[in-house]
Amino acid sequence: MLYEKLKKAWDQADVDAYKALHHEDFTFTFHSTGRVMTRDDMTDQSMKGMMMTVKNTHQRCIYENDDILVEHAFSEFPSGDKEAVMMVSLKKDGLIWRTETGATPV
Numbered sequence: 001m002l003y004e005k006l007k008k009a010w011d012q013a014d015v016d017a018y019k020a021l022h023h024e025d026f027t028f029t030f031h032s033t034g035r036v037m038t039r040d041d042m043t044d045q046s047m048k049g050m051m052m053t054v055k056n057t058h059q060r061c062i063y064e065n066d067d068i069l070v071e072h073a074f075s076e077f078p079s080g081d082k083e084a085v086m087m088v089s090l091k092k093d094g095l096i097w098r099t100e101t102g103a104t105p106v
Contacts, residue, residue, distance in 0.1 A: 002096060003061040003069055013051040015044045023095040031101040053078045067091055074106065082106045 002021055009018035019042060026039040059073040069089045076082045083103040090098040 001061075001064045001069075002091070002094075003064050003071065006096070007059060010051055010056070013048060015047045015051070018047065018051075021096055023092050023097040025092070026096060027098055029098075029100045031103050066094075069096070075103075 006018065006021055008014075009021065019039065022039050022042070024039060026042075028037045029035070030037070055076040056073040057076075059071065062070040062072055064070070068091065069087075071087045071089075073085055073087075074082065075085050082105070084106050086102045088100055088102075089096045092098075
């Protein structure tokens with residue numbers, strides 16, 4: 001399944017491996033603004049920056065099958081903000097296709 005591969009790529013700040021797990025039609029909808037980011041928007045520089053500065057703890061896969069991946073983690077951002085983040089991703093062709101998040105400040 002994809003969860004362990006995604007986590008490993010993020011933890012190792014391996015942008016190429018991380019992006020390879022995302023469908024070419026991937027979109028990410030931000031919980032805070034509703035803004036939609038595409039795979040093309042995931043520049044190597046911005047992804048590497050996020051991987052190096054966003055600290056995720058207590059990560060876990062709540063559920064995963066061939067169609068969906070549901071994750072939860074506590075994230076700490078460079079601003080010092082901390083959130084409990086639920087990430088739900090639909091899969092297509094064995095890759096992450098559509099992702100949305102929900103977050104609660106902690």
